[in-house]
Amino acid sequence: MKIDILTLFPDMFSGVLGESIMKKAQEKVKVTFNVIDFRKYADNKHLKVDDYPYGGGAGMVLMPQPIFAAVDDLTKEKIKKPRIILMCPQGATFTQEKAEELAAEDHLIFICGHYEGYDERIREHLITDEISIGDYVLTGGELAAMVITDSVVRLLPGVLGNEDSPVKDSHSSGLLEHPHYTRPANFNGLDVPEVLLSGNHKNIDLWREKESLRRTLKRRPDMLDKIKLSDQQKKWIKEFEAENI
Structure with a gap:
């Protein structure tokens, strides 16, 4: 370019x-x-x-x-x-x-x-x-x-080190990005969510999708009007609302 x-x-x-x-x-x-x-x-x-x-x-x-x-x-x-x-x-x-x-x-x-x-x-x-x-x-x-x-x-192919980075950014998927954690697993008594330490990538992906949806509902609910929600996402939203997000 x-x-x-x-x-x-x-x-x-x-x-x-x-x-x-x-x-x-x-x-x-x-x-x-x-x-x-x-x-x-x-x-x-x-x-x-x-x-x-x-x-x-x-x-x-x-x-x-x-x-x-x-x-x-x-x-x-x-x-x-x-x-x-x-x-x-x-x-x-x-x-x-x-x-x-x-x-x-x-x-x-x-x-x-x-x-x-x-x-x-x-x-x-x-x-x-x-x-x-x-x-x-x-x-x-x-x-x-x-x-x-x-x-x-930053969206040009090959610019970022990880090709998935721009795809998973906040707003690129229609949702805000999920929370991130790094080492140490315990900092001042604050733990990283256990699922992220499990090595089970399917469960990790589900957790990230769910937390991304939770964060969007809490911070930018207007964004949800612009995307088509899956049945699973609709169920999660009902859970969040029952928990007051």
């Missing part, structure tokens, strides 16, 4: 893209990052990228010319148009489903805005997706682009 990130603050990405899983993904040649200061595409003497909004109002608005020129440069030799993603609090809320969808693409372009907003022609005539990471406002789109990039890249 190729990921281009258009930003006025490219140095913000050096730590995130140069450490941990993002670094390993590049070393494994699973992804290439290209962080671009789109100011260099401005066609005016002072490399100005924003201006006052027509009609008046607070703040400055990003001009269309530098963004259009940057995207044109990145896509001029492309046969297939990449996904061009505008980071904006007005966009659709980012989900694991969207992460999985984007992970199937070959090329993503993120546009990180600043100031009061974008010239509307960018939104109407250039982008393919408009995404928000939540109902709040950041000073710019950079942090949101980092979140989405991390979420997408």
Whole structure:
């Protein structure tokens, strides 16, 4: 996968893209990052990228010319148009489903805005997706682009050490992930559930499925409306409700 990130603050990405899983993904040649200061595409003497909004109002608005020129440069030799993603609090809320969808693409372009907003022609005539990471406002789109990039890249085949990891993540299965335990088996009088020490993988899988369902019912019951429950899961829910979860 190729990921281009258009930003006025490219140095913000050096730590995130140069450490941990993002670094390993590049070393494994699973992804290439290209962080671009789109100011260099401005066609005016002072490399100005924003201006006052027509009609008046607070703040400055990003001009269309530098963004259009940057995207044109990145896509001029492309046969297939990449996904061009505008980071904006007005966009659709980012989900694991969207992460999985984007992970199937070959090329993503993120546009990180600043100031009061974008010239509307960018939104109407250039982008393919408009995404928000939540109902709040950041000073710019950079942090949101980092979140989405991390979420997408970790899903690429071969990026994580265990291929089952992304499949069993919270939200990937429609449920929250089950509890995890590691050594020691007893810590300060607190024991690991006995089934996890049994070596019986069938029983362990059942326990994990049940506890995943219990956790979802307790913390995010709204998620259960979006999946088809098995007969066994329905029985478990009745047990949980009888136990007050």
